[in-house]
Amino acid sequence: MEDQHQAPPLIELTGLRKSYGGQEGEPSVEILHGIDLTIRAGEFVAIVGASGSGKSTLMHILGCLDRASAGIYRFSGQDISSFAADELAWLRREAFGFVFQGYHLIRTLDASHNVQVPAVYAGTPVESRQERAQALLERLGLGERGGHRPGQLSGGQQQRVSIARALMNGGHVILADEPTGALDSQSGVEVMALLRELADAGHTIILITHDPAVAAQARRVVRISDGRIVEDRGASRPEAAAAPSLDTRHFMAHMAQGVAHGASWLADVREALGSAWKTLWVSRFRTLLTLLGIVIGVASVIVLMAVGRGASEDMLQKMAAFGNTHRMSIRPDTYGTRGLRSVLTEADVRLVREVPNVDIAMPFLTGNAMLRANATDASTALWSMGHEGARLFNWKLARGMFFSAEDEARIATVVVLGKTVSERFFAGQNPVGQYVLLNSVPFRVIGELAETGEPDGDNLVAIPFATASRRVLGTPYPGLIQVKVHDPERISQTVADLTEVLIQSHRVKDFAVANNPARAKQQNEAARQQSLLLALIAGISLVVGGIGIMNIMLMAVKERTREIGIRMATGARQRDIQRQFITEAVMVSVVGGVVGVVIGLIVGVVLIAWDVPVIFSIRAMLLAFGCAVATGLVFGFMPARQAARLDPVVALAGE
Template sequence: MVTVHAETPPALIELKGIRRSYGGTGGQPEVEVLHGIDLQIHAGEFVAIVGQSGSGKSTLMHLLGCLDRASSGSYRFAGHDVSQLDSDELAWLRREAFGFVFQGYHLIPTESASENVQVPALYAGLPEHERAQRAAALLTRLGLNDKLDLRPNQLSGGQQQRVSIARALMNGGRIILADEPTGALDSKSGEQVMALLHELADAGHTIILITHDHQVASQARRVVEIRDGNILADSADHSVPIQSKAEPLRLDPSQAQYAAANTLWNDLRESARTAWRGMRLNRVRTGLTLLGIVIGVASVIVMLAIGEGARRQVLERMGTMGTAILYMGSRPPATGGPSGELTEADLQAVRELPEIRYVLPVIGDPTTVRYGSKDKEIYVFASSEQMPAVHHWPVEQGRFYTEAEDRALAPLVVLGHKARQHFFPDTPNPLGRQLLIGASPFEVVGVMSERGADSGAQDYDDMVFIPYRAGRARVYQTQTQPDYVVMQAMSSEVVNEAEAAIRTLLIARHGREDFGIGNAAARIQAEMATRRSMSVMLGLIAAVSLVVGGIGVMNVMLMTVKERTREIGIRVATGARQRDILRQFMTEAVLVTLVGGTVGVIAGLLVGAVLIVSNVPVVFSVSAMLGAFACAVATGLVFGYMPARTAARLDPVAALTGE
């Protein structure tokens, strides 16, 4: 901690042997602008540094204001070696000690007078309401109380310069660095600005005035003349002690690590506000940039919704075949010998396995079926009452037979859709009619809904269905075991485990593998996996739009950085750190993608609604919408980083002089 005492004041600013060179890399010649400058400035002094263009005075000002670093020599500020300060400490020093007043005013064109004045306090972490109050007080003090909400292009040159002075004073402005403050003003406005600088000097501010005009310089209390990078003359009278009205300046650069610790929220709000204003001012460009993000997000949502809708539609249709179905039948063992026999005890043991939900023995064979004068060879399907549940196949008319009726060998029959049309084309209600199946009469108790034929299989709609036990007793008397057994696992996820459990059980019971198990669910699951892969592929294709949109964001942000180069320099001069600039432009990029992502989600839902109205199977996924939105935001982070880093790494001096 260093304290400057007014009684025996050491120099506030002390330069020894300061040199500044440019070039010398990339084959460019090295040009030395400052040639060993020695200069001391005390607190409370009003110093004018005067020189012609090219004399090095602006370079000297940039070094004094910690916007640039010397190539060699020593710069001590309040006793601290400035060359030992890192970038954050230099930013803190600019924010706490210096206030810049530029010839070109250097006001941010999109901000109001009040908002321009508040910029230094933003990076100092001052709360918003306090910033606004202090800015209003400063502008009122400078006669601009009715101009708070006007933008720079609505102010005269003299008014803009007063806004610049108010900004320099926002954080205290202990040292005012004024670079040609009257150069762009008419004589009256110039006199007003000089009068303000005199008032500030009288109030104890240290004023360093950079000018080429000797008449303006003569109004200062000390004149330093510079020519060709050397100090030619200095009017300082070192025999007279400097009396400053200001409080002693205490400088502790270690506080830089705490500076703006409470400004994150303020910075984010400010960045979002600035970005939103820029988006509104550049509506067409913003709209075109957002279009890529909107299309990308909407495409991902719609494509995945269509894919999921198609998958579920296929699953529903294939569900009638059973997504957890296994088929089993007798066969000779691989080692030779007779075929095995599946007994009722075997089937009961399989039913007791925890992986199995249903066990459906089936006997079926084409058999002559008659009604009146009509007869037809029809596949008579003898199975238990669980057949509709296993095959997800509802009864359309009447009912299906029950377990009790099966045990009682009840002669009941349920017709397939086409079988009903064949035997009862003109009878609305065939229930109660008698069919002759083989030589046995069966009463019609129900009609199945239309199902359609499975690929490579007989048409189920052309069958009739009778109870398993009644079928064995009345139609298939010679059958000692089912033709095959249909089994349904508890879920499609445990089909393979169920198959293994059945095989293990029956080998233990038979002592050999004299049966075969067909896993129909595996084929269905493979097809569903293919459908899922297609959905993922559609989603990936749609995601390309997000990448294209991200590239658009990057291009626009690079253009924005180029357009706002001077603004970046202004913010750095008023105390912004590299991370503050990086955060600002990253926030702007993310805000663009947030808006694009939101609009994209809405657009995707609207497109999906139109498809639903058009009878296209669409199933929206909340996870897909959240994922697409998150990808849009991630796109802003990824593609906004490079432009933001470019902005953060801009040289402050080059930025201030840029367009």
């Protein structure tokens, strides 16, 4: 087994240089000028220098937060200059623990969850990391403070939380950047005592400081000035047994496995959801404002599509009440250059009746007649038709019966009264069996129509066509041929067939067809298109809501730049950061979508109570909700991608 002296140094820098600038015409400024430094596992090293000497830049490179411009950096014998971003993230997570001057705790998380962050990205089970975080906090005297957020802790307590976080994944190498700089003297003494204790336990401690008195507490002091090492004194070997470090013999295999496999996808999603909820809850007022666009959009789509569908169905029901969805009519038309007016005959009725898909074909003639009953005279609308008129118009009878084919054949003087006419002349009495005069011709009332709700259907009297043409209106020609079809979907072919039959009979097209089923279909399609148009207009608010989400998330990236840097420093991969921000955006849209669906249903119920025709559609609800989620995903992607691509060292310096 390799001993400490035979193993490669833990950290070995050779000719390390770091420059900034040199792009887009900017001058290049070199900060580090050929640093050569070797640090073995278990050493307690202080890197000391004045402000601007390059010590913080060196620490960022040592901790894999930044890359050198030139030179070689070997960690555990491996040159890390070619490591990808996820490989560097794994190295930060497994090898390093950071203790910063400004503590760098995530403000939305309590002390326990701040300590657990590195273990989250390492895929440690929840129970295990909670137990370890609690044990570390108790070890550092913060056992009762695990549920406190950073703002509820003193500076010394926050720094101890950051030390516990540095130890969470083992803390092989602890990089402490001015750990006492923001503390009072007593807290500073306590933190240094902790670092010495960790060094005695075998952890590799690299202390960055400008204070010679603090540096003197380390076992080895490296002095840096103007980007060069000017002094290296003290122990070059650890005095205590080093803590178990990364296995140098299987380093690359271990890293490849760690990069490829973290926590399960379910655990990743659960962690992302939990973190997103905490973050959004802390900024709940702003989150609520962001939700409004999604809520309004989803509710509007649901309500407008429900109202549009309800209006369309209501229209079809009203048309169906008079048989309009299956009925069409043929009327005489002009023909020839002299505009001659044609006529229709009962022979035409018989021809039409033989056309395939025709259920009913009957002559129809309307006019006005003077009606007298119970010493009351009034002009009323007279409808004359065949005995199947009630079925054609979808009429119901309140009393009595409709006239029959036998009544037609014997030119019977029988009449059926509409509801309004019956109430006007008989004042609620049963008119069946009574006699009335139509243009001075006595007629026996045989039936009363049920109320249709339409003025034309209630304010009329109906008699057989044969009786009207010979005894009341005085014309043998039907004004229309009313036709009812079996299947309205075949209406176009039916119109073509009867047109052909009548042209063969008349030798000229001297008639016109009023196609009610086609018109009903067109009106229904127009209503559907209008409903969709309204839904699209409402959907604009979803887009506006999505833009609001993107705007808020872009602001969040800017405001939480340091948090992103902290997460990267503790081992978050780019995809972890991207997943976190996408999850927050999708969570906002999901919550907004759910609230929007509920509000849409409530508004719909209120409209129903106000007798507005409303028909809810599960498909519309799913569509609106799905669009809301997709909106969050699409508009949240760009901010999430921007957050994931931040440079860790730049992010840590952000405000």
